[in-house]
Amino acid sequence: MSVSASIGYFLPELILAGAAIAVLIAGLFIRNKAVLGALCLAAIILSICNMPHSFQATGPLFSNMLINDSFSEFFKEITLLVMGLVILISIGYKPLDDESAGEYYFLLMSAAVAMMLAAASDNLIMIYISLEAISLISYILTAFLKHNRSSSEAALKYFLFGTLSTGVMLYGISFIYGLFGTTDLSAISSALLSSGVNGLAASVSLILIFAGLSFKCALIPFHMWVPDTYQGAPTPITAFLSAGPKAIGFAILIRIFLKNFFPMFPDWVDIVQAVSIITMTAGNILAINQEDIKRMLGYSSIAQAGYILIGFVVGTSLGIQAVMYYIIAYVLMNIGAFGCVILVFNSIKSDCIEEYSGLSRREPALAFCLTVFLLSLAGIPPLAGFFGKFMVFAAAIQSKYYMLAIAGVINSVLAVFYYVKVIKFMYLNDPRTSVKEPKPFPAKLAIIIALIGILVIGLFPVPFINWIGNSLL
């Protein structure tokens, strides 16, 4: 489709981009993070309203650079959900001052546009550019607390690691270009079907691309940046990093590997399977002894990515459905948990798990919400996390990946330990202080949305599974 005809389908992104610029300019005059945040939320809602909401693919846009299908729309909506929640919890985050709020929201909104582009890209160059845009914005956001040493340090580590990973990915893309003479994914997949290709070169270049995306999804061994960056970054940004780029990483993995390069499935499946098992096992083992809750949640998010990867390895439509369901659940419970961490930090000025002692008596509602999020992450029924795990394992068993299913189940038992440890501190230990801070309404709203979300999709999964089923590639 030509550029002029494509614009009509590009309205949600345009709204966000317009809002990003508007909020940057408005930030010069209105120095109030709540007002600016509300502006962004309005843009997000407007953008959702302008989504096509149809399950018919309208095909390629902008000279085949982007594609408009229901799969990309699903991930665009996840992006907007993540952004909405992150903005809500950002408003309640104390270290973020009113002075720089305009820049902060500008960066978040730009990241949203980049993520929506990445979800819809149908060309390797477009994928690379939009991923690079997400990464650059993420580096700046990680370092956003300029006077905070650990924030800058976290950003530097993230940046160095990220640059190398995208370099590796670009190297893989250059191989692909050499093999096929194009970076257009549709053209590549039809070439792959009709004429075949040098298997070794293609599978090495796929591994390189997988490595680059593994950085986004925080899979082992490309996870080393996670604990330091999660600990050092401003907590709303940690929530964003753990949810947004990871979801998009999986979307791109599915699009490249399970759609366009599906004929080469046997060439890469064994390696990805090994990565999945190592990721969840190491993530869980490392999480056990963590004393900082952000670091613990960082390792936990690595382990969760390992579970999600099971569905990806299975590769059947049930597997992809499981991945997509798990991502919704994961986004809600992870952002919810980080939202709670922010509210706790506001009153006790610490992220140390021991400082959570007696939270249930000091702030029962907050402790209850955090408990639900942690139990959902641990996969306790009837919460969404349980159903996600259930679907992933079921998909693995259906396709006879018994090793994966057993590793996953054993891991989810292991994981209970460190999630319950936090609950134990909150409920069984005596409180150390009696400080009680008023909690900002937007952050409470975000937590309540996430809480209701994981209960609703856990108890009544059918409409969501139907939605996902209609959004498959």
Added chain:
Amino acid sequence: MVKYAHLIPLFPFIAFAINILFGRRLKKASAVISITASTISLAIAAVTYAGFLKGGGSYAVGRWLSFGGIPLDFGVTVDGLSCMMLMVVTIVGTLIQVYSVGYMHDDKRFSRFFAYLSLFMGSMLGLLLSDNFVMLYIFWEGVGLCSYLLISFWFERPAAAKAGMKAFITTRIGDTGLLIGILLLFFSAKTLYFRDLGHLGINDALLTVIALLIFCGAVGKSAQFPLHVWLPDAMEGPTPVSALIHAATMVAAGVYLVARTYGLFIAHHGALIWVAYIGAITALMAATIATVNNDIKRILAYSTISQLGLMMLALGVGGYEGGTFHLMTHAFFKALLFLCAGSVIHAVHTQDIFKMGGLLGKMKVTGWTFIIGSLAIAGVPPLSGFWSKDEMLSEILREGHPFLFAIAVITSLLTAFYMFRLIFVVLFGKPRSELHAHESPAVMTIPLAVLAVFSVFAGFFKPVKVEYFMLGVSMFIVIGGIGTAYVFYILGNKVLPASVRSKFSFLYKIILNKYYIDEIYEAALIRPCMSLAKFAASFDLRFVDGAVNLTAYLSMIAGRIQSWFDKYIVDGAVNMVANITWLCSAVFRRLQTGFIQNYILIAFLGLAIMILIKLIGGY
């Protein structure tokens, strides 16, 4: 009138919601709410039972979800087994809640306690009514959660907090097996309904695996060997909890699960015989431990483990009737025994039986109901325990297992012995220490009396034909067990037990230490896991740190060597490389980000391994 059965669990759940939300304002009134809810459930259960006797059966309430193209209904099982258990749980549950009003009267978390009890009642009733594995599993985890919450109810005591954790983790090991079993069943047989279990079109080997995996769940929940270790520790919870959850109902869920999925087990005897032998090992082992323990609640806990083992043994040899019958009678008299123990503890504030003595004179109701409960569990005719034990024993013998029959008889003999050891030491003789015992209030003694009536008459619910041989065996068990206890603890008080103990001191030590199973788990499982986790974390933090410093140091040395090399051999541009390496490491170290080199090294090593695997393995 079975069509209201699905409302049975609803009322306790409502009571839970009210008590958890408004408990602080309701204070003592929360007990009224919980008890009312249980009573309503009891009434509906009775109506359901009557409806079942008139010919009602299972029904579906509505479509719940559809998974992998297979629809799953929100269904309710109404049959003899579920009706019997519904009645038992609602009757025992209501009585124990009444008793708890007295037992917990000055506890500061009174309303919280009743909220948890109601949550438990709702989950347990839901479990009994489930007609498919998914619902069962959800409620199964629900009762597990309640058990955890209530064991560590007095979390100020470290032992209670630890016991709760132990119970949660130990039973979850079994639950993992159960979940895998359910998933395997679903994908091999495409069904999750219990009613389809009798006629699955899958091969024997797979069926055996599924049955054994499901049995794993039962082993955890019903505290069977080797996962029995959590139940004795669970006695740290309040005594009404021990009576309700850890004696009468929740721990029976494992036996119930085996009975409910019996179609799966009898289809292939390979799985069934495992049930029998696990049950036999558990029954005998726990009974021997109970004979040497001195803690009144732990004796009863080991007794529960042993009796559950007997039920498993009976189910395992094909004795469905006897196993499920004993499930019912045991619930009544074991709840009674625990409540009596609670009443005693309430009066004397100790759990060591050798600090008690002569309490029968001071606590008439508690004492006599305690004796009735012990007579029932020992199997004295015509009390309830006699009928069910009799039926189990004759079924074991009839199915042709003389060895297992011998184990069951020895276990029963030991049961009579340790129960009357308890009775004689606690209720008779002279007080062993300064105790100001007094009878408990009526709100506690009335439930005791009602349960005593059930313990006496519950055996008549089911007509059983008496065989004279079995009657003889039973009389031998009763007279042998009680007689030995009488000789040991009334006639030869202190002298005789001590001499026997010294004669078999090696055996005594092993049993006293519970066969060292906890110690074995500690050494073989818990400590290695913990040290692995510690090692991994310290690797991540410290070793990597050390490695980074080493790398920096080595690169410095490399830089020096190279600069020396350059100075004399190459000169110029190459000199820069060494300097940059050194400069980078110095800069990074000053920023404390020296780690990052190592991070990237690891990432690249991983990538190289992946590509190498492809190169070597693929081509």
